[in-house]
Amino acid sequence: MPYKFSPSSLSLLKECPRCFWLHFNKGIKRPDTIFPSLPSGMDKILKAHFDSFRDRDELPPELKDMNDEVTLFDNAGLLEVWRNNFRGIQWTDEKGNLIRGAVDNILQKGKKLIVLDYKTRGYPLKEDTAKYYQDQLDVYNFLLRKNGYETEDYAYLLFYHPDKVNENGDFVFHTDLVRMDISVKNAERIFNEAEKVLEGNMPEPSDNCQFCEWVDKCNLHD
Incomplete structure (x- = not known):
């Protein structure tokens, strides 16, 4: 049975192989949690903000330190497809398994593309904050290269966190x-591991999976 993956669904494999296996093979998904709407609203505003600078062939203030070494991706129509959560950048392997990812933005440096992803958070960065998005960036670059695009061996995360409120309320x-x-080999490893897990028997849960722990405790009382 062919599978459809995304960076977020592949992250479940790292969190808990059993939850991942149940999600795809049995349709048993983790309970939905409340997702704050502010990040989605910020994402929409940031895309419009960057698009306005792209239309003027300029870099926004957040990227001025790049000294015009890069430009914003100028194919607005294609970027709109790549941003779409239901379309995105796609690739299908010989077994029919599809992996799809929706990017926030793309930079250009000569003929090469550079992934730019926005992140909104409530607090300043910690030393290890960025590393949690490594796999996501690797998968995006993997998809771009599978579609015939050259990418640089790096990507950018642009973090926003609240600093202050001006007297006028802004x-x-x-x-x-x-x-x-970035490492395309890491993305390939994740993709291959996902297929291997799903084609096998149900794996053991991860040691720190609270969902599996809760289910196991409930089963003890049956």
Whole structure:
């Protein structure tokens, strides 16, 4: 049976192989949790913000330190497809398994593309904050290369967190631009591991999976 993956669904494999297996093979999904709407609203505004600078062939203030080494991806129609959660950048392997990812933005440096992803958070960055998005960036670059595009061996995370409120009530956000080395081999490893797990028997849960722990405790009382 062919599977459809995304960076977020593949992250479940790292969290708990059993939850991942049940999700895809049995349709048993983790309970939905409340998802704050603010990040989605920020994402929409940021895309419009960057698009306005692209239309003027300029870089926004957040990227001025790049000294015009890059430009914003100028194919607005294609970027709209790549941003769409139901379309995105896609690739299908010889077994029919599909992996799809929706990017926030793309930079250009000569003939090569660079992934730019926005992140909104409530607090300043910690030393290890960026590493949690490594797999996501690797998968995006994997997909771009599978579609015939050249990419640089790095990507960018652009973090926004609230800094202060001006006297007129306007919120001011602090930004941090973090360069991340990417590894397409890591994305390939994740994809291959996902197929291997799903084609096998139901695996053991991870040691720290609270969902599986809760189910196991309930079963003890049956």
